[in-house]
Amino acid sequence: MLGMGDFSIFLVYILCIASALACVIYGIINWNKGGETEE
C-alpha cells in the first residue's frame, strides 16, 4: 500500500498520524474543561 512495503510499516505510519490526531481531538473536546477547582 502506497509503496510502504510490509503491512507493519504501513500500519505504524497510519498509527503515528492517528495518535497525533487523537491528541488534537482530545485537546479540542476538553479545551475548556479542567480549570482550577479548593485550588
Added chain:
Amino acid sequence: MALVWKIIIIIVYLGVVGFLGFLGWKRTKSAEDFMLGGRKIHPAVMALSYGATFISTSAIVGFGGFAGLFGMSLLWLTFLNIFLGVFIAFIFFGKRTRRIGRNLNAHTFPEFLGKRFKSKFIQKFAGIIIFVFMPFYTAAVMIGVSRILEAGLGLNYNLALIIFAVIVAAYVIFGGIKGVMYSDAFQGSLMLVGMVALLVIVYTQLGGIAPAHQALTDMGQNSAVLEQVKAPPGFTGWTSMPEWFSMNWMIVVTSIIAGVGIGVLAQPQLAVRFMTVKSDKELNRAIPIGGVFILLMTGVAFVVGALSNVLFFQKGGEIAAVASGGVDKIIPNFLNTFTSPWFVTIFLVILMAAGMSTISSQFHTMGTAVGRDIITPSKKSPKKSMIFSRIGVLIAIVVTVILAYLLPTVWDGAIAIATGLFFGLCGSAFLPMFIGALYSKKLTKIAAVSGFVSGFAASIIWMVLFHAKEASVFGLVGAITGGEAQTVVGNMIVQNLDPLFVALPISVIVTLVVQAITKKKQLPQELIDQSFAGVGKKK
C-alpha cells in the same frame, strides 16, 4: 561570505535566546519561580518546552541516522513517543502529578516522590541518581551539538564545547525554569518549521509520498544493494521489520523502540513540567501541540533518515551509511548533499536549538537535584535552595563538559548509547514507584523503596555484566577473564537484551511482593488525604 551569513544568523538566534533568558531572570523572584515558574506557565509554552526538551539533537541526528541504517521500523518509536510520551503521559500521569505535586508543595520530581512516600531517602537517592547519571545523557546531547558546530562553522570541537556550555549556563543559572521554558518554546517553534521544510524537500525530490516509499521498498529487494548493508544480522529491508529475535530485532525493538519509548514516562526533566501549570485545563490544551510536535520531530527524522538511502543510491550507487561514512553522519551528509547552502545554515541553527533546549532542562534538573533534594533546604531560609540550585547547575556543567571530552574517546556512537542508558535507568528505577505514587493509596513506603532500589540495582548490574554495549566499555568482565569475554553470558539474545526488559519487571515484582508482606504498615491517613485531595474530581 557564506561563513559571515552563518555567523550573523547564529548571533541573531543567540540574541533571542539571551533575551528570553533575561526575561526569565526578571520574572524569577522565588525558589518556586526558579523551579516551577510559579506554577503559571502558558499551555503552549509548556507543550513546546516539553517537546523541545524531549527531542534533542540525538533524536534528529543520532536516531535519524539509525533509521538510515535500520529503516522505517523505527517509526514504532515515534508511535510510542506520541501515544505513551504525550497522550498517556499527559492524561494519566500529568494531571495527577500536577495535582498531587501541588497538594504536597513539591518543587522537583525527587521531592514529589519523597514527600508522597514520606521518605527522605527516596528524595535524596533519586536526586543523587539524577546528579550522577544525567550528565551522561547531557554529555551525549552536547557532543552532538558540538559536532554540528564543528562541521558547520569549522570551529574546533573543544572550543565549540566550551562556548556552548557557557551560553547555556548563563540563561539557566539566571533565568531559572522560566528562562528555560521561554527559550524552549522559541526553539521548539524553530524546530517545527525546519522539520516540516525538510519533509517537503525530501518528498518533492523523490516525486511524492508513494513513489518515494516504493523506491525504498524496491531497494530492499535488490541483492546488489543489500550487499552494502552493514546492519546487524536480521535486516530484511528498509520498509519491513527485522527477523524475529535476530540481533537486528533485539537492537531495534528492545533497545531503541521499547527502551526509549517506555523510559520516557519517568524522565525527571519531563515530569516536573506537569507541575508548572496551574490547572488541568492547561494540560488539556497542551496535548494537541505536544502530539503534533513529536510527530513532526521524530516522525520526519526517521522517514528522512530511511529515505536518504534512495537519494544517495540514485546519486552515487551507495546506500546512506556507506556514502556518509557512519550512522551519525547520515543526516549532516544528507543536508550538505541534497539541500541548498542556505537551508543547511538554517538547519544548523535548528539543530543547535534542539540540543540547547534539551541541555538547558537537564542542567536545570541537575541543579535543583542539588539545591532541593540532595541538600534539603531549611524552612527558615527558602532562598538558600535557589542559591544551592545555581551552584548545582555550575557543578553539573563542569562534570558534563569533562564527560563530553572523554566519552567520544571510549564509546563509538556515544550519543545513542548514553541517551539509552539514562532513559532505561529512569524507567527501571522510577516508573513502578511513580505509578504507585499516582494511583495507589495503599502502597507502603517500604514497598516503594524496595522497588526503587531493586530496579536501580538490577539496571546497573545488567549493564555492567550482561549488556554487551555497556559491559564492553565498563570492562569488569573483561578484566576478570583476562579479556576472554566481555559479558557473563555469551548468548546473543542476552547480550542485546536492553536492561529495561530485565530491571523493570524485577522492580515491579519486588514492589508487589514487599507490598504483600508489609501491607499493614500503611502511610499515615492524613498524608494520603492531603496527597489525593481533589484528585479525580472534574470541573
